[in-house]
Every structure is written in structure tokens, then in C-alpha cells.
Amino acid sequence: MKTCFCGALVFMLSTLVTAQQSPVPVEEEPHHHLVLKNESVVVLRVELLPGESTLFHTHLHDRVAIDLSGATITRQQLGEADSVPEVTKPGDVAASESKGPYTHRVHNADTGIFEVLDVELLHRPATTSGPAAGKVEAENPSARVYKWTLAPGATSAMHTHERPYLIVSATPLMLKMTDPEGKSFTHEVKAGDVHWVDAKVTHSLANEGTTTGQIVEVELK
Secondary structure, eight states, rough: HHHHHHHHHHHHHHHHHHHHHHOOGGSSSSEEEEHHHHHHHHEEEEETTTTOOOEEEEEEEEEEEEEOOOOOOEETTTTSSBBBOEEEEETTTEEEEOOEEEEEEEEOHHHHHHHEEEEEEOOOOOOOOOSSSSSSSSOOOSSEEEEEEETOOBBOOOEEEOOEEEEEEESEEEEEOOOSSOEEEEEEEOOOOEEEEESSSEEEEEOOOOEEEEEEEEEEE
8 A cells, every 4th residue: 555655646746747847948948959040040959868858848930850860759748648659760851830839848769869950940031932942842931941862973953042041961971062153062061960051052962972861951931
């Protein structure tokens, strides 16, 4: 009887602590690490060890998520049960539209590290956006997302970004970028590397490495 009582008490206290945990802004959640911040975007890298969960945290803006690892995770909105487990893989992208504050937490149910880039889009466009730079993988009112999966030696179509954009390496890659005049620049990128471009750019992307790589571009509308 005593053992049962103690077990019930521990469960009640655990439930009470969970219920009383006040949500924090996403930038203050300790598993979210700031990568880049400017007047247009906040980029956060989330890392969860096996079995870890984030705190309940609140998103206020449209956002884009770019998975950097393969893992099984669950998500729990405040006041609701956990979601059905979902499996992520490097290069998966999702674009969410904000319809008000969104509070949740994420749990890593896997045996490996879960990593994802969270791109918070701080402003919706005041004017109509121009044509897309390529095939749109995902979008919301603030941005379009393009994903380029490049086999070794492959090159993307030449494309133009009319608006500022974020280029993200979802996987390691020896990346070559070439402009219409044939000028090129090659450098090695790691999974999760990001670069903000605040100018009109026309270029192609090529994989100079020996394994397939993925580049994601998040272009403001």
C-alpha cells in the first residue's frame, strides 16, 4: 500500500510540475541555439539528445523547419496529448503559417541526436512577390522554400532570387555556385551551415563532391 501511495504521489507531482511549467519564448528555450538574427529572420538550431524534450515554448511568426538528422520525435501542444511519432530525415522541410501564438514542446524518442533548423520569419511581405526561382518545395505567407537534391557532379538550373534569401546546407556538400558570366566559387559546407543574402542573385548550384547533397533556399516573399 505504501509503495502504491508513493508511486501515485510521484506521478501527481510530476504531472503538477509539467502543468505549471510556464511556456518560454522560442529564443529563450535552452535547446534552441541562435545561429543568425537580423531584421527579417531569426535562425535557431535545435539539438536534442536521445530521450530529451524541449520546454514548452511559443512561436509567434510564420516559420520554416529544415531537418538535419534522422530521428523519431513527438510533438505536444500545450494542454494536449503527444502527437503520433514521426520520423525525420535530413533535408525534410516544412513551412508553417502563424495564426497566433503556437506553444508546444518536442521530444526525441530516438537513440540518436535530433537536429533541426528553425527559421522564424519576422515580417510578412507588404507587396506582392515576384515569380518563384524554381520548384517550390514548401511555402507560407512569408517565404518560399526550394530544395535542391544534387547527385555528385549534378548542377541545378540557373535561377534568380529577386528577394533576400537564406541558403542552408541540409547535408555536407562540396558546393559550387556559378553566375551567368561563368564566375564560380567552390567551398565545403557542413550540415546546418547558413548564409543570408540580401541582394538579387542569379546562380546555379553544383555538387563537386562524391556523395549526394541537399541545399535548401528560404526566399522571402
